[in-house]
Amino acid sequence: RKEVEQDPGPFNVPEGATVAFNCTYSNSASQSFFWYRQDCRKEPKLLMSVYSSGNEDGRFTAQLNRASQYISLLIRDSKLSDSATYLCVPTTSGTYKYIFGTGTRLKVLA
């Protein structure tokens, strides 16, 4: 099993829709989680940090399910500008290395 697994997509959704995608992780010791967004040919940028059961920031909600070892990202009222690839990153105490998921591609359609 891969350390971090994400559905590559693409998820094609109309503007205004709600979309959610999951990220599963294999290391049960993972404690903190990050979601990054990456636009085409650009660098990843931090979207959200998740330290406990979840986090909400405007239209974006991250929820953590430790029992099933996945973290989800929900985007409400999708905008064209939300089109990007979303990378999941679980982190584990005692290691410098972060394992990045390969990302889920979202396309919001007009």
Next chain:
Amino acid sequence: DVKVTQSSRYLVKRTGEKVFLECVQDMDHENMFWYRQDPGLGLRLIYFSYDVKMKEKGDIPEGYSVSREKKERFSLILESASTNQTSMYLCASRLTGNSQPQHFGDGTRLSIL
């Protein structure tokens, strides 16, 4: 805001050349990282450094070396560039601690001809 600056956005070099990629961060971060990103493969860690003059191999260090003489600067060196090193190279930095997010530079798109 954290600023991670990479020396070049685009770079074209020839096979066999020694190539230097520079990265500077302005937030006094202890940890710095070099990744390469290729389609379908995601981000792969080449080397990282957790302190000045300290370096550790990542997952794909072959053909690369690094230098960290000052806290703010982390250099990636391609000893003898090859065509399979054509890629997007991303530098990142963060504070120590696993609850700290990484901040990325805007990348160097390197082509080896």
